[in-house]
Amino acid sequence: MALAIGMVTTDCADPKGLATFWAAALSTTISGDYGAFVMLAPPPAGGPVLAFQLVPEGRTGKNRLHLDLVAPPGQRDAEVARLMELGATVLGERGGDAEGLVWTTLADPEGNEFCVAEH
Numbered sequence: 001m002a003l004a005i006g007m008v009t010t011d012c013a014d015p016k017g018l019a020t021f022w023a024a025a026l027s028t029t030i031s032g033d034y035g036a037f038v039m040l041a042p043p044p045a046g047g048p049v050l051a052f053q054l055v056p057e058g059r060t061g062k063n064r065l066h067l068d069l070v071a072p073p074g075q076r077d078a079e080v081a082r083l084m085e086l087g088a089t090v091l092g093e094r095g096g097d098a099e100g101l102v103w104t105t106l107a108d109p110e111g112n113e114f115c116v117a118e119h
Helices: 013-025 074-084
Strands: 007-010 030-033 038-041 049-054 067-070 089-095 102-107 113-119
Touching: 007 013, 013 030, 013 038, 013 049, 013 074, 074 089, 074 102, 074 113
Parallel strands: 007 049, 067 113
Antiparallel strands: 030 038, 038 049, 089 102, 102 113
């Protein structure tokens, strides 16, 4: 038997607010709201279920794990703009190397970093 990723959970100050951002970002819905723990339905494009749990302490540094999202070819800029309208902040642009990978690093409304790439 092999392990599989069933859910990725993010500690946060506002589970419902962060779940609302990510539900819109990933075109999914909130499937369970238990106050201090909110989870999303599986994204239609695939990937693990995301959940958000209330913790008393604030974020203290760069997150050690982040999501890498992939935009359809030619749509990274449009997806980044859409995410900014939802409340994300652009932190930087990278890439353009020999492999052709280009990505934008963003932060969600609570400062958790994630990337949107295009191959």
